[in-house]
Amino acid sequence: MKWFVGVDIGGTTIKLAFVTLEGDIVTKWEIPTNKVDGGKHITSDIAKAIESKRVELGATNDALVAMGLGAPGFINMATGFIYHAVNIGWKNFALKDELEKETGLSVTVDNDANIAALGEMWRGAGDEAKNLLCVTLGTGVGGGIIVNGQILHGVNGMAGEIGHLTSITDESGASCNCGKTGCLETVASATGIARLAIEGLKKQPNSNLQTVFEREGTLTAKDVFDAAKEEDELAKSIIEDVCFHLGLALANLANALNPEIIVLGGGVSKAGDLLLNPLKEQFKRFALPRVEEGCKFKVATLGNDAGVIGGAWLAKQG
Amino acid sequence: MKWFVGVDIGGTTIKLAFVTLEGDIVTKWEIPTNKVDGGKHITSDIAKAIESKRVELGATNDALVAMGLGAPGFINMATGFIYHAVNIGWKNFALKDELEKETGLSVTVDNDANIAALGEMWRGAGDEAKNLLCVTLGTGVGGGIIVNGQILHGVNGMAGEIGHLTSITDESGASCNCGKTGCLETVASATGIARLAIEGLKKQPNSNLQTVFEREGTLTAKDVFDAAKEEDELAKSIIEDVCFHLGLALANLANALNPEIIVLGGGVSKAGDLLLNPLKEQFKRFALPRVEEGCKFKVATLGNDAGVIGGAWLAKQG
Numbered sequence: 330m331k332w333f334v335g336v337d338i339g340g341t342t343i344k345l346a347f348v349t350l351e352g353d354i355v356t357k358w359e360i361p362t363n364k365v366d367g368g369k370h371i372t373s374d375i376a377k378a379i380e381s382k383r384v385e386l387g388a389t390n391d392a393l394v395a396m397g398l399g400a401p402g403f404i405n406m407a408t409g410f411i412y413h414a415v416n417i418g419w420k421n422f423a424l425k426d427e428l429e430k431e432t433g434l435s436v437t438v439d440n441d442a443n444i445a446a447l448g449e450m451w452r453g454a455g456d457e458a459k460n461l462l463c464v465t466l467g468t469g470v471g472g473g474i475i476v477n478g479q480i481l482h483g484v485n486g487m488a489g490e491i492g493h494l495t496s497i498t499d500e501s502g503a504s505c506n507c508g509k510t511g512c513l514e515t516v517a518s519a520t521g522i523a524r525l526a527i528e529g530l531k532k533q534p535n536s537n538l539q540t541v542f543e544r545e546g547t548l549t550a551k552d553v554f555d556a557a558k559e560e561d562e563l564a565k566s567i568i569e570d571v572c573f574h575l576g577l578a579l580a581n582l583a584n585a586l587n588p589e590i591i592v593l594g595g596g597v598s599k600a601g602d603l604l605l606n607p608l609k610e611q612f613k614r615f616a617l618p619r620v621e622e623g624c625k626f627k628v629a630t631l632g633n634d635a636g637v638i639g640g641a642w643l644a645k646q647g
Numbered sequence: 648m649k650w651f652v653g654v655d656i657g658g659t660t661i662k663l664a665f666v667t668l669e670g671d672i673v674t675k676w677e678i679p680t681n682k683v684d685g686g687k688h689i690t691s692d693i694a695k696a697i698e699s700k701r702v703e704l705g706a707t708n709d710a711l712v713a714m715g716l717g718a719p720g721f722i723n724m725a726t727g728f729i730y731h732a733v734n735i736g737w738k739n740f741a742l743k744d745e746l747e748k749e750t751g752l753s754v755t756v757d758n759d760a761n762i763a764a765l766g767e768m769w770r771g772a773g774d775e776a777k778n779l780l781c782v783t784l785g786t787g788v789g790g791g792i793i794v795n796g797q798i799l800h801g802v803n804g805m806a807g808e809i810g811h812l813t814s815i816t817d818e819s820g821a822s823c824n825c826g827k828t829g830c831l832e833t834v835a836s837a838t839g840i841a842r843l844a845i846e847g848l849k850k851q852p853n854s855n856l857q858t859v860f861e862r863e864g865t866l867t868a869k870d871v872f873d874a875a876k877e878e879d880e881l882a883k884s885i886i887e888d889v890c891f892h893l894g895l896a897l898a899n900l901a902n903a904l905n906p907e908i909i910v911l912g913g914g915v916s917k918a919g920d921l922l923l924n925p926l927k928e929q930f931k932r933f934a935l936p937r938v939e940e941g942c943k944f945k946v947a948t949l950g951n952d953a954g955v956i957g958g959a960w961l962a963k964q965g
Binding site: 472483484487498508585587589615617624 | 721778801803812816826827891895896898899905906936
């Protein structure tokens with residue numbers, strides 16, 4: 330019995346798993362994220378959770394080989410030091426050192442979007458391809474870029490911020506949480522798609538989405554895809570628009586990075602072909618022919634397990 | 648005496664150099680590119696040129712350690728096999744194997760834009776930074792992306808095609824040699840800038856560029872920068888436009904790659920601050936604050952030597 334420990338720290342829960350050397354989950358579970366006292370109890374919570382799970386499974390002390398962990402916020406990946414993680418409460422927190430002290434395991438830290446990308450590369454849609462673009466279309470738009478099998482960090486850990494490529498440069502671009510306007514995230518996230526729909530109703534109040542909006546008081550990205558399935562014109566034009574911006578951004582990145590696979594994850598990716606077909610069309614329009622030929626689109630397959638499996642991959646690399 | 652051999656094959660001349668283990672050029676020279684018989688004499692030309700130079704310098708047989716070489720066209724970097732190099736004449740040519748046979752040296756092959764980027768990283772403007780974006784603004788727009796000290800190839804050798812990011816998506820985009828329209832290259836290359844100026848004269852015939860155009864029968868990018876220096880409105884608006892598109896493309900790439908340095912080379916980069924100042928302004932507008940803070944712009948310093956020095960770097964890596 331030799332297992333890696335994969336950990337994925339979120340603002341509400343911490344996901345944990347014991348993972349075999351080949352990347353199969355032995356067991357997975359969650360604990361709440363304890364944010365009191367600036368998050369300083371989190372490391373001992375994780376250590377206790379791991380220890381009691383190990384005992385529960387009857388595994389020996391040396392069954393656990395190493396730990397890989399993803400966390401949100403600004404992280405120094407080399408030292409595992411967290412400068413700031415707003416939705417946890419950490420500020421200047423030596424996460425790696427603390428965890429190593431508490432668990433006795435060697436710990437590798439990266440950000441949450443990156444370990445999800447590594448998980449998909451290793452055991453998900455990435456299919457062990459070594460040049461991979463992972464894009465999460467959720468509340469925001471997150472990204473992880475894998476080059477030669479390694480996650481890209483860049484000079485100060487900011488690499489992979491695909492959601493903040495600028496899609497709309499004129500004054501019509503919506504404000505983004507990052508402080509800029511017109512970011513891809515303002516258009517291609519679930520939030521962005523819902524916003525476009527609500528704005529679109531002003532001009533096309535005869536859309537079926539109007540009924541949903543009046544009933545629910547709001548709209549979701551899923552409402553838009555559902556309406557598009559029924560040939561609603563407004564919904565179809567919004568998806569067209571989203572795929573134009575997303576396809577252009579991904580083609581531009583692909584012309585630079587020449588990835589083998591683009592993995593789409595997050596809630597919006599569940600729309601499947603309703604998203605993928607128009608997206609591939611726009612991608613083909615803007616990518617160089619050889620780049621387009623070399624690149625497949627896939628929907629993420631690991632769901633919420635991507636992070637803990639990617640954490641195990643990190644642990645494997647040491 | 649231990650030297651690397653750096654070779655940079657172009658459509659007209661082949662540049663060669665003996666380079667110390669530290670990257671200093673011992674001697675450099677050129678030979679013509681012999682394109683007869685589909686370029687099949689080039690490898691023996693290179694071998695003879697190296698051998699006679701070695702003898703001329705009185706160096707022993709084992710002074711030459713290894714060779715690194717850049718060539719244009721579609722290359723399999725792992726095997727040094729050239730699928731097709733239009734302006735040389737090679738088709739399915741085993742460049743690395745042939746050269747190793749002819750010279751007895753171990754040979755590493757990459758494309759010409761990439762070895763120039765490696766040269767700038769090692770001994771030029773890149774200053775040994777390990778995360779680097781190199782952009783050559785010449786007749787076309789070329790690129791080389793260096794990540795963790797390694798040149799990015801992507802899944803089929805197409806990585807770094809920065810000139811083919813799409814800048815103009817509507818029907819106003821000019822045709823590009825790649826078959827697409829509106830590529831960055833159609834705007835930010837020397838050719839693109841000249842085209843914008845000639846088109847601009849139709850609407851602003853009172854520009855000083857009109858006089859130059861009538862005298863010379865054409866315009867160059869240098870004419871545009873010269874006129875901008877004298878506050879010509881058309882010239883200034885073209886540079887504004889070029890910097891908007893180039894700044895947006897580079898900021899989008901930087902949000903994904905988080906480079907430490909962006910090196911600008913090629914004829915257009917000689918405009919210096921006239922280009923750099925408006926470019927940095929647009930870059931700042933579209934890059935995430937931490938990405939912009941982490942990134943410096945520099946003008947390439949090695950000129951035509953970048954390729955042979957980058958070749959030597961390749962040889963050093965083996």
